[in-house]
Amino acid sequence: MEPTFRASMNWLHTWSGVVLGSLLFAIFWMGTLSVFDKEIDRWMMPASRLALPEQFSYETMRPAYKAALAAKAPAVLMLVPNERNPVITALWRNADGSFAQRLFDPSTGTELPDQGTFAASRFIYPFHYTLNLKVFGLGYWIVGLCGMMMMVLCVSGVVIHRKIFADFFTFRPERKIRRATLDLHNVAGVLGLPFHVVISVSGLVILFSLYFPSSIWAVYRQDARLFGREAYGSYVRPPARQAADLVSFDAIVAKARSVWGRGEPNYLYVFNPGDAAACVQVNRASEDVVSNISHVVYVDGVTGEMLSANKPEKPAAVTQRFIAGLHFIQFRHWTLRWLYFGLGLAGCVLIATGLLFWVESRRERHRKLGRSGARVVAAVTVASVTGILIATLAFMVTNRVLPLGGSAFGIERPAIEIVVFHLVWLLALLHAFVSGGRAWVGQCWTISVLALAAVLLNALTTGDHLIRTLADRQLWPVAGIDITLLMATVIAACVALRLARSALADPRASQETGA
Template identity: 40%
Template sequence: MGKTFRQSMAWLHAWSGLVVGWVLFAVFVTGTASYYRAEISLWMRPELRSGATLGPDAMATAAERAVAHLQAHAAGARAWFITLPRAENPVVEVFWRTGPGRPPEHAELDPETGAPASVRATRGGDFLYRFHFELNMPPLWGRWIVGLCAMIMLVALVSGIVTHRRIFVDFFTFRRHKSLQRGWLDAHNVTGVLALPFHLMITYTGIVTLALMYMPWGVTTAYKGDAPRFFAEAGQITAPRQPAGQPGTLAPVGPMVRQAMATIPGPLERLSILNPKDANASVVAVFEEPHGLSHEHPQVAFDGTTGAVAEIRAGGLQPGAKTFTTMVGLHEAHFAGPVLRILFFLCGLAGCAMVATGLLLWSVARLPKPGARPGFGLRLVQGLNVATVAGLPAAVAAYFLANRLLPVGLPDRAAWEVGGFFAIWLLVGLIALLRPQRRAWTEMLTAAAILYAAVCGADGLRILREGLAGGRPADPLFLTFDGAMLALAGLLLLAARKAARYDGAPRPKAARTVGIPEPDRGRAALLEAGE
């Protein structure tokens, strides 16, 4: 590990970053994209258009129609969830679960008629958002893996800070013409130091967000496993009502919606209807969080059979819960306005670059001597680097492109979109392992650029067809999104051009530090940066 404390920290930084770097890159990319989750979802459903916020009467009518649909199609479910229309998502979404352990059922309804909405099936930005912390795995497994990787990420950040004595000098240093290894090291330093407060904040708050899942023992011991009572006493939810075991009739929800909107001065987000056929049915109106750091949702609970107000939760969180919700709010940045959200997005891109350059630096620092062939371990790392750094952006582009190319009425259409995402990612990974390293980088980055340009082209053709048919004018959101796709295509083409210029020549001597053995040259370069 090294003879000195800083050498040990350099070893820890290099190896901890490599072990989880590929997962962390995927987490950073999809998490950064999730800052525009609503816009991505709207772009992936071009049949919709963002509209005005509905008033109490229209919201009440939409809720009544959603309940009618659930009574007809989900009468046996123990809970109904209704997401009411809002400006960025002008449809009613209903969810229900038919039994324990089964995936939730889902439908989208026209708020004006209650009929199924004429909109293509897609997971939209929600796929990228959930991939960010679940990796498209069963939730428990995915969240544990991401949590462990985040813990190691925190270790890598702290050890990186200890390694760099010249951390502020590194902020202004970038020597791309000095040597290949020096250029990657400086790029890693700049992207790491530039947004270091963001990296520390986003990693720590990401761990805290699921802390009760990772460390449930306090709540389990104090509340005998009754987690809902803990959340209710902390002020995060209304007190749950146990089912009476006797049949009951659900009161009209329209008056409840009107009363809730008159009670809480904020946008109504969703309704939760628990035990709708029971005498102890409850209806909870959940509002969007008010402006501010704390991620707390005001709520109004009703007796489901009488329509009477049972409880109002609007602020007043306990200190521990307030701290927790503030951490969640910092991580998700729902409080951020347009300018601050761009800043969060740019910091997220810096995080992606930091992880990517760290992975590349590890492999570049361990290139064999001239004439020698890389070993299996190094070749595997090089292939995984291409598969991750070039493959994941290509997979995201394929996901967007599938949304435009697949037939609107295709059965399981949303699953086909996700399948396209993983198919392209797997294809890039296989090519990266089979092709020579330099060619793999150039070819895969170029392919990713072509995919992003194709996304813009496919949507441009759709806009042109609608215009020729006398349809609605192009939404500025769609034009902005297409422009972002072109910009990404240009950046990837630039990266492919840079990769093509690299002739594969061995790196020059990079380490002035003496006493460090040959296999640890990557660590030596990190130490040199801190001298």
């Protein structure tokens, strides 16, 4: 091993960065998009671009409940419409175990036509914390390890950075690409350090009982399931096997409100629907506090009486919910939401420049030694940075091109979008391998074109062009996505031009890319 602490941290930073950088970039990119998951949902599900009614009656949720009842679901989760998500969403498991999600109009309660997409909440967001690998929960563990390694990278990065204060603002784009890359890596890393550390820790702490269950096993022994009940006051009761009608949803919410004082619920979770032992879990929306605290009230579905109410008040549980809240951003604060988005992008820049620096500082040496290491990492870096951006844009473009209810080769519409995402990602990797150093320019142009195409297709297929969406308050989420896409178009084009010009200006570089 290396002789000094700093040298060994340098080794650790370099190699864990190269090995996990691509995965980390994917996780950071999907997480950054998840900041605006509901807005992407609106963009990808045009029928859900609705206005909230002035006075929402919880009884409007009755048809959603009836639909779950008809499907013989053992439990149904109904999300209350809000500013970011102005539809009633009902989620349940069918009798055969398959998962169902339906959307309902917040004013009339009628079901919206199936939008045929997993959009952000069921593709991008789960990708962020499971990579959509469901086998044995493997995805959770890979992402967990990446989260731990991100902290290791932060610590070792600080240790190896000698002149942390002297270099605080140093970014010299006029220097050689290798030096400029390292400068940018330092600026994004040092100035964004609090965010990178907090976001990695909080991401891990959300799933503490999955990642470190040994303390729960040790304390609870055989009855580890009691933990949920004691820590968060969950309440369960078996079905009575006797049919009964549910009382009015307005009455249930009124009961919950009498416990909270003020506030509205963010979801209603009906257990044993249609049964005499039906019970409704009502959770207070935590949009006015940072903490993602759950203040739940259990109401008897048939009598409307309160069964149990609970709110975490013990210090460790409260701390855990606060840290989780830092990560979940379920609070209503648009400035903070945009700041998280910006800092998430800074995290992406940090990881991308780190990978790029590794490649740039070894390209020459590896070429002389005839080693393929730098070439392979270079291609993987291109594919994992610009490649995933292209794949995401292709996902959105496909969403606007496919007709509702369309299917091909026996694949349903939502699955086609996901197949396109992965296929395009793979193509980006192949392209990166084939075209070597020129791949960056080509892929930047592709991003630029696809982002513009997405905006145009949205205007064409839904009629919601920018002038209209900007004028209408309820369409602002769509306008936000379109404007961000247009900005991506411009930035990607600028980067492509700049890269092409520097390749021309520096004959050594162009020779290299040509080789």
